[in-house]
Amino acid sequence: MAPGASGRPTTWRKPSPSRAARCRRPALQDVGRGERTSISGEDVKRSGSKPPWLRQKAPGGEEYTKLKEQLGGLKLATVCEEAQCPNIGECWSSSGNDGNDHVATATVMLMGDTCTRGCRFCAVDTSQTPPPLNENEVEDTAAAIAEWGVGYVVLTSVDRDDLPDGGSEHFAKTVRRIKELKPSMLVECLAPDFRGDMEAVANLAQSGLDVFAHNIETVSRLQRLVRDPRANYEQSMEVLAAAKAEGVYTKSSLMLGLGETTDEIKECMKDLRAVGVDILTLGQYLQPTPMHLNVREYLTPEAFDELRVYGEEVAGFRFVASGPLVRSSYKAGEFFIQNMIEGDRSGAALPPRVKSVQQMLKEGDLVYPDDGDF
Secondary structure: OOOOOOOOOOOOOOOOOOOHHHOOOOOOOOOOOOOOOEEEHHHHHHHOOOOHHHOOOOOOOHHHHHHHHHHHHOOOEEHHHHOOOOOHHHHOOOEOOOOOEOOOOOEEEEOOOEEOOOOOOOOOEEOOOOOOOOOOHHHHHHHHHHHHOOOEEEEEEOOOOOOOOOOHHHHHHHHHHHHHHOOOOEEEEEOOOHHHOHHHHHHHHOOOOOEEEOOOEOOHHHHHHHOOOOOOHHHHHHHHHHHHOOOOEEEEEEEEOOOOOHHHHHHHHHHHHHOOOOEEEEEEOOOOOOOOOOOOEEEOHHHHHHHHHHHHHHHOOOEEEEOOOOOOOOHHHHHHHHHHHHHHHHOOOOOOOOOOHHHHHHHOOOOOOOOOOO
16 A cells, blocks of 8 residues: 555644754764774775775676666766766676676666756766756656666656756656556656755656655755755755655655764654655765765764664664665665565565665675775
8 A cells, every 4th residue: 555645734844943952972972882883084084995895896797888888878867877876886787796686777867967056975067057958858768767677767867946847847757758658667756856846846746656755965964064055954854745745655865974973863864754754765975076075984884784773663764774885776775665665555565674784794695895896
């Protein structure tokens, strides 16, 4: 059974003032049961080597090359490339870290590769006057996705503040066309905030998508430091509340390692649950270039797993994907969400949740590369 409208008002109000002022360092002091839970960014910079759990093999292989050529031929941009995602080699390959075959996946970025905003964590190009929309993009994107043979696809976009509706209708047309070509396809849309235009939010949420995702990115205190001034915590909460009111699954994501505290992470989780968010992803912030924000700390896999447990068992999310290399769109998480949605609609029992990072390491389902890999 799909989730119904929450009945909550779409205007979100912060439950209590001056929350951030009550949060003190050191960060993550109560996570990890007394063990060291992070390495400072300065220590890593001095050592010249990333923590071992962040090392990834260079992307390559037949499936990776094939998908890259297909996307390039259709002139489709992916957030995988534009945002320099560390998981591109895994997600674009049919061979997973567990040694088994999987369907290759990619997150398609609509409305071009140039954003009108300049967030300090993001490597996507920015301009106040990006190129006009590609008139063929809706059809090209839908046709390409229908041919991939995947059951779950993620669409995202740059911010297009230059467009009257922020690109909401272009986004919605793409979803509708995908559903026409392949009705069984589950579609997640990782959407911008549309400048707080709730009609634009509702338009996309009513397009036939299955999951409406919008990233809060960081805790309340760090919003102005991390995000473009046109984005803010309250507006993002209102966007998620408005989408939930349309009766769809909702999802959000937090980057960690920017200087947030455990209390702030937990308060953000509570705020997201208060507006009905079903799914949360937590991942390590990685500096894309020296011009972007520095990493304050690198959290251990154990710390991420403790936050996952808190998110699911205390905060009450239906699913939390949490790990150093987890991103808002991530193959393992999409697999679980797909099964969750199909189970809800069929009335079948939910499948076992995706294993924790520590379980996967212990059972050999996840292998962190050796020091010789990068």
